Amino acid sequence: MNTQVNLAGIKMKNPVTVASGTFGYGREFSQFFDLSKLGGIITKGTSLKPKSGNKPSRVCETASGMLNSIGLQNPGVEYFAENDLPFLRKFDTAVIVNACGSSVEEYVELCKILNTLDIDGVELNLSCPNVKAGCMAFGNTYEGVKLVTSAVRKVLDKPLIVKLTPNVTDIASIAKAVEDAGADGVSLINTLLGMKIDIDKKKPVLANNTGGLSGPAIKPVAVRMVYQVSKAVNIPILGMGGIINGDDAIEFMLAGATAISIGAGNFMDPFTSINTVKGIENYLEKYKIKDVNDIIGKVEMN
Amino acid sequence: MPKQVFAKLVKKEEIIKGVFKFTVEAEEIVKDSKPGNFIEIRVSNQTAPFLRRPISIYNLDKEKGLLEFIFQVKGEGTTILSEKQEGENIDIIGPLGFGTFKFESRKNIAIIGGGIGIFPLYELAKQAKKLNINVDIYLGYRNKENVMLEKEFGKVSDNLLIATDDGSYSKKGFAINFLEENLDKNKYDCIYACGPLSMLRAVQKLSIDKKINCQISLEEKMACGLGVCLGCAVKTSKSPKDLPEYWHVCKAGPVFNAKDVEF
Numbered sequence: 001m002n003t004q005v006n007l008a009g010i011k012m013k014n015p016v017t018v019a020s021g022t023f024g025y026g027r028e029f030s031q032f033f034d035l036s037k038l039g040g041i042i043t044k045g046t047s048l049k050p051k052s053g054n055k056p057s058r059v060c061e062t063a064s065g066m067l068n069s070i071g072l073q074n075p076g077v078e079y080f081a082e083n084d085l086p087f088l089r090k091f092d093t094a095v096i097v098n099a100c101g102s103s104v105e106e107y108v109e110l111c112k113i114l115n116t117l118d119i120d121g122v123e124l125n126l127s128c129p130n131v132k133a134g135c136m137a138f139g140n141t142y143e144g145v146k147l148v149t150s151a152v153r154k155v156l157d158k159p160l161i162v163k164l165t166p167n168v169t170d171i172a173s174i175a176k177a178v179e180d181a182g183a184d185g186v187s188l189i190n191t192l193l194g195m196k197i198d199i200d201k202k203k204p205v206l207a208n209n210t211g212g213l214s215g216p217a218i219k220p221v222a223v224r225m226v227y228q229v230s231k232a233v234n235i236p237i238l239g240m241g242g243i244i245n246g247d248d249a250i251e252f253m254l255a256g257a258t259a260i261s262i263g264a265g266n267f268m269d270p271f272t273s274i275n276t277v278k279g280i281e282n283y284l285e286k287y288k289i290k291d292v293n294d295i296i297g298k299v300e301m302n
Numbered sequence: 303m304p305k306q307v308f309a310k311l312v313k314k315e316e317i318i319k320g321v322f323k324f325t326v327e328a329e330e331i332v333k334d335s336k337p338g339n340f341i342e343i344r345v346s347n348q349t350a351p352f353l354r355r356p357i358s359i360y361n362l363d364k365e366k367g368l369l370e371f372i373f374q375v376k377g378e379g380t381t382i383l384s385e386k387q388e389g390e391n392i393d394i395i396g397p398l399g400f401g402t403f404k405f406e407s408r409k410n411i412a413i414i415g416g417g418i419g420i421f422p423l424y425e426l427a428k429q430a431k432k433l434n435i436n437v438d439i440y441l442g443y444r445n446k447e448n449v450m451l452e453k454e455f456g457k458v459s460d461n462l463l464i465a466t467d468d469g470s471y472s473k474k475g476f477a478i479n480f481l482e483e484n485l486d487k488n489k490y491d492c493i494y495a496c497g498p499l500s501m502l503r504a505v506q507k508l509s510i511d512k513k514i515n516c517q518i519s520l521e522e523k524m525a526c527g528l529g530v531c532l533g534c535a536v537k538t539s540k541s542p543k544d545l546p547e548y549w550h551v552c553k554a555g556p557v558f559n560a561k562d563v564e565f
Binding site for chain 2: 021022023024028029031032044052053054055056057058059060061062063064065066068070073205215216244264266267268269270271
């Protein structure tokens with residue numbers, strides 16, 4: 001049985017990756033299992049300079065999911081290159097850096113540095129809903145996405161994947177901007193903007209008032225969007241949003257994803273990602289499918 | 303190093319109304335646990351509740367590999383947890399938190415706790431007693447109905463003072479007031495605290511004013527418990543230039559030097 005996939009030029013032993021912001025830089029989860037079992041690791045959103053992140057409270061639970069407003073707290077690309085990348089490189093797994101910035105110039109400067117590092121690719125974060133500047137502010141228009149993606153494309157030779165926000169009217173047109181700007185792939189979905197109110201205090205639970213919704217609650221939205229994007233573009237899709245097992249992963253692949261990411265599911269159980277690898281294999285075995293690539297986009301619409 | 307254990311619930315006890323003590327077999331977790339560590343429990347194998355529940359460790363029996371934790375039924379997660387029966391397995395990750403109580407070199411310590419914040423202080427007192435450290439404990443409760451574990455804390459202390467806000471049991475007032483009264487006389491070399499934020503803020507201020515070492519155990523809304531999601535942020539007053547100014551309760555904590563954090 002073949003489980004290898006090629007995501008935007010990144011060869012992975014299986015289609016399972018872990019989503020940015022849910023796996024740090026791998027150290028904590030390496031205490032539970034061998035990271036080499038994963039197809040790839042998407043790092044925590046990393047910026048040119050260190051970022052403090054938002055005021056607490058930053059997370060809260062919701063029905064079959066959670067809201068977060070971390071605000072991209074990270075140690076910066078320099079620290080990452082010196083301390084985290086050498087650690088990640090000890091494992092036989094693809095390393096994709098999630099890159100975030102607050103201006104086009106910042107994205108470009110960051111990607112110039114990333115281009116010199118021993119990484120397999122870049123996931124351009126145009127979709128974080130929790131910061132005032134950059135990210136989703138670019139990611140929610142065709143023009144914004146095209147502007148940043150084109151600028152980064154000029155300085156980045158490595159595979160470039162752009163992560164999309166679902167908080168838009170027409171995600172297919174945004175994905176088209178990614179393709180038109182010369183990126184190699186798209187990943188979706190980032191979190192859905194949400195809010196939870198403490199009815200005793202009559203205030204939002206999160207200090208930032210709103211946050212990004214993730215977890216199984218958002219899966220149907222994510223599957224629908226992956227399907228729509230797969231019909232609109234020819235570049236491969238990294239699909240995510242509420243995946244917690246192999247069956248969920250198969251759904252995304254049938255909808256058109258070449259590979260998938262486990263996000264909030266990592267918090268529910270630290271073994272969710274590698275259990276998903278097994279779950280995909282079980283499905284292939286059950287239906288006697290020899291190559292996982294044979295199921296990509298194979299949903300038959302009614 | 304944290305482990306995932308499907309720990310058998312061997313004893314379940316409701317110590318006061320709505321507060322449960324669970325004894326579980328979790329040798330893999332117990333052997334590496336220190337006073338102040340916590341565990342994360344997945345209360346159901348469904349997707350709701352979605353996140354694990356962080357719960358402090360009350361007592362460690364290293365010989366038998368038993369772990370005891372105590373929790374108050376508050377919401378959906380703790381309700382489901384409280385319905386577990388003896389013999390059932392519970393999905394636990396632990397021990398968690400690098401910031402644990404440091405006490406080995408002390409001679410004379412004060413421990414102060416309030417309400418459901420007293421639980422992680424028991425193992426600390428127990429281990430400190432074993433090292434012949436003088437242990438004075440100050441526990442505060444809302445009223446007589448909420449007083450719990452008096453006998454247990456009595457056994458691991460040299461002096462135990464119980465206070466209730468309304469005076470319906472033992473001394474009337476806040477535990478911090480009695481600690482403050484005794485400070486000059488007793489010359490503690492460290493104060494250890496866990497409880498409501500108002501108490502922790504008062505202890506923090508007192509320890510800074512009186513220049514006494516102080517370690518406090520903090521709580522914050524948490525998702526992963528592993529230091530990955532960066533949800534349980536606490537502002538540090540030690541923020542180095544150019545570096546993020548937030549630490550995380552699950553990783554740097556849950557126990558912090560009182561002077562290092564702003565909350």
